Each structure stands twice: as structure tokens, then as C-alpha cells.
Amino acid sequence: MSYLAEVTGNVSVIGYGIAALGPGIGVGLVFAAYIQATARQPESASLTRVYMFMGFAVIEALALLGLVVAFAL
Template identity: 70%
Template sequence: MEGSVNVIGYGLAAIGPGIGVALIFAAWITATARQPESAGITRPMLFMGFALVEVLALFGLVLAFAIGGGN
């Protein structure tokens, strides 16, 4: 079995952003269902939250490669 522990670490670290994205979209859907007229106002906040959570996942991926040293 070949591989790196960094890959396993990144796989575990990707669970957090996955849950975060799910919570962000669930909150937006709930808010829009309660007040449909606010969808245009809350949509930019949805995408900002989504982008911030995804950046954390990308940082984890870059860190896994940086620590691994290209093995």
C-alpha cells in the first residue's frame, strides 16, 4: 500500500468544509422559504460564506502537498 498520511489527513480535513457548505446552503434555503422576498439580499452572503469555507478546504489541500514534499 503506497501513499502518504497527508492524503488521509486532507481527507479528514475535507469533512469540515463539506459540513460547513451544507449548513450554509441549508440556512439560506430556510431563510428564503420563510421570506422569499429576501432571497436577493441574502444571496451575496450565501456565496461569501461558501467561498470562505471552500478556501479553507483548498488551504488544507495545499498544505497536504507542501508538507508531503511531492512524495
């Protein structure tokens, strides 16, 4: 009997791959919003840059939490 595909290894890697989609999309949205805000009002770039980095840090914390859970299970 031959198998067309065989899954070996830890299945949590697949779960983390799916869980990484959310933070990936979130980071894209945060940087897109920053670029759009800077394009509309260039003088406020220094103010919105702080919020961009804060949003990026929160989203990346979620991604790292997903990585920890993937390795813990």
C-alpha cells in the same frame, strides 16, 4: 508473515480527507440556512444570496488551504 492491510503512499492524503469533512459540513450548513431563509421570506432571497456566496467562498478557501498543506508536506 502476511499483512491484513498495508498503507502505502503519502499519509497526508488521509489527513486531507479528514480535513475536508469540516468544509463539506460547513457548505451544507450554509446552503441549508439560505434555503430556510428563502422559504421563510422569499422577498429577501436577493439579499441573502450575497451572504450565501460569501460564506461559501470563505469555507472553500479553508478547504483549498488544507489541500495546499497536504501537498506541501
